[in-house]
Amino acid sequence: IILVGAVAFCATKIVPVVIENFELQDYINQVAEQARSQSPVVKPEVIQNQIMAKAESLGIPLERRDITVSVKRNVQIRIDYSVYVDLRLYMLTLHFTPSAQNRSVA
Numbered sequence: 152i153i154l155v156g157a158v159a160f161c162a163t164k165i166v167p168v169v170i171e172n173f174e175l176q177d178y179i180n181q182v183a184e185q186a187r188s189q190s191p192v193v194k195p196e197v198i199q200n201q202i203m204a205k206a207e208s209l210g211i212p213l214e215r216r217d218i219t220v221s222v223k224r225n226v227q228i229r230i231d232y233s234v235y236v237d238l239r240l241y242m243l244t245l246h247f248t249p250s251a252q253n254r255s256v257a
Contacts, residue, residue, distance in 0.1 A: 171209045176249040179228045180206045183251040188228040195220035227252045
């Protein structure tokens, strides 16, 4: 019973963080695809601001330096961040690297 309780406790701490990362991944996929249809081409700073706002709404601890945006023939977005999960007896570090790219800018 103790093992089942420990697993359930860990799951309640880890699963929400993983789901937030999936939501961020979906969002940056949308941002990259939308950039294809925008004219004039969106500046990287604008995309970074959009991602920072979304991360804040999801409770993801991003800093601007964690987000790399390249706007050339296509839009590439790369994010590299870690979330620390307190499991009471152990501090777990979850490292995420979501990325997105559209095929070409119109």
